[in-house]
Amino acid sequence: MTIDTLRFATAGSVDDGKSTLVGRLLHDSKSVLTDQLEAVEHASRNRGQEAPDLALLTDGLRAEREQGITIDVAYRYFATPRRRFILADTPGHVQYTRNMVTGASTAELAVVLVDARNGVVEQTRRHAAVAALLRVPHVVLAVNKMDLVDYAEPVFAKTAEEFTAYAASLGVPEITAIPISALAGDNVVEPSARMDWYGGPTVLEHLETVPVARELTTSQGRFPVQYVIRPQTAEHPDYRGYAGQIASGAFRVGERVTVLPSGRTSTVKAIDVLGRSVDAAWAPQSVTVRLHDGVDISRGDLIAPSTSAPALSRDVTALVCHVADQPLTVGQRVLLKHTTRTVKAIVKDIPSRLTLDDLSQHPAPGQLVANDIGRVVIRTAEPLALDAYAASRRTGSFLLIDPADGTTLAAGMADGVR
Structure with missing residues (x-):
């Protein structure tokens, strides 16, 4: 039997427990080497913690450990007898939205964490919107920290209903809600005895059985x-x-x-x-x-x-996520990299900037700054064979690059050529 691979990303607000969930997945699925676990135990003791802080398995940057938040995208590879996994643990803070776009751009599933005490918040809606824009086919809502609300079913049901309605309105095709406690391990790898009212899969069981996208x-x-x-x-x-x-x-x-x-x-x-x-x-x-x-x-x-065969065109309309610190402006000369082809281009127009809370359009922003997602019109020096991103996430995506120093400016999702 051929074992396939699932690429998935985690997202959520700061302190919702993403890194702890990932650490719990790795630990309970026996995907952590002994020396890694010993290093985590040592670091936890140095911070005055009696139990190992499993979040340290993914928060590898010194700045992340000092601040207790995830800044960069941490990639991890693990496997079970049923499937291989490539996991991207993405940042939760609003100023790192661009990193979430990076981590989720190739994902076939996104796990969005919510603190059961807080429910759906602004950043939760923002992450759902990014998953919808990137056309991630499967979204899991992990309602975390159920141990802090006495494992109450009504708390889970209210949060799941609100998120499911919002994500469905954005066009997310499949949403699965799972109540968990990443810290205690409830419904992460093993079913929880303290939530007998829940009859669905654990997080790992869902990851092992969800159909892998066959778009490619x-x-x-x-x-x-x-x-x-x-x-x-x-x-x-x-x-x-x-x-x-x-x-x-x-x-x-x-x-x-x-x-x-x-x-x-x-x-x-x-x-x-x-x-x-x-x-x-x-x-x-x-x-x-x-x-x-x-x-x-x-x-x-x-x-x-x-x-x-796709049509050729030198005019590209697309949504882009701006990832560079310097702004993207109308009239700016750039390089456009599509698959293995790189051509000169110019930004002709920036018609709108997206408000991620509700996907509404802010017209004529003038420029895009770091973490902005907006619509652009680009003219290329040579014809390109771009597909619409809705038809193919691979051949409908591209990068905008600064020709002066090679800095990546934006990641784009094409409407197609015209």
């Missing part, structure tokens, strides 16, 4: 070329292969394809995976594609099935 393998074929392979050996004097990772969909030998932006067509002659030829390959496999015709192809080109 079911959407239209997209293959950004990363490298051209020409060994020029006596054994393979005419070998010319195009290497990269399939971004979405599948490709088959004999399939008619189009190379963009040139628009030239050819037929797939062979597909090589790990040194052997296969009849078909699909996302997210890394492959080498060989074509029948001697088409001029280089890094940054995109190969797609001729029947579903």
